[in-house]
Structure formats: C-alpha cells, structure tokens
Amino acid sequence: MAIVVGYAIAVLGAVLAYQFGEGKSKKRKYRIWGFALMVSISPALSFAIGLTYAAIVGSGWASMIMWILFPIGFIVGLVMLFVGIFKKEATEEDL
Numbered sequence: 290m291a292i293v294v295g296y297a298i299a300v301l302g303a304v305l306a307y308q309f310g311e312g313k314s315k316k317r318k319y320r321i322w323g324f325a326l327m328v329s330i331s332p333a334l335s336f337a338i339g340l341t342y343a344a345i346v347g348s349g350w351a352s353m354i355m356w357i358l359f360p361i362g363f364i365v366g367l368v369m370l371f372v373g374i375f376k377k378e379a380t381e382e383d384l
Contacts, residue, residue: 292344295337302329319373326366335359 306325310318339355 292337292340295333295340298333299330299337302333306330314378316373316376316378319369319376321373323366323368323370323373326369327363331359331362331366335362 302325306322310321313321335355335358338358339352342354343349343352
C-alpha cells in the first residue's frame, strides 16, 4: 500500500506542476517544475522505487537505493529551479 501512495504522490505532484505551468512563460515553467521535483516528485518517487525494488529482490536493505535516487532527483530539480531564476528572458532583439 505504501508503494502505491508513493507513486500517487509523485503523479499528483506532476499533474499539479503541469496545471500550474500551463500557459506560463518558459522561465516560470522551469521554476514550477524545479520546485515540484524537489518537494513532491523526487522524495515520493525515490521512496516508491526503493520499496518496489526491495520487494522484487526480497531484501529490506535493497530499499536503500532511495538514498541514491533522492539526491539525484533533488539536484535535477534544484538545477531546473536555478535555470528558471537566473535565465535571461528572450526579447525580440535576440530573435
């Protein structure tokens, strides 16, 4: 049951990020998706994947893979957030 909750939270975070980013500028979308990845998607997805892998392998220690997956997802989200914050908006002169 906990595995399903983890996947559900990750999907819900992705759906909400999509809804909040719809119709926004590219810079704003980067910020929304970076925040969503760091706060909801990465922790829930790493937890669910870790438990799924542990159930498949049959060892509780195998769930420690979430200690590897979470920082990777968090750093990807942090980079996306920083891109959204520090990216320069394209003007008509640049095009």
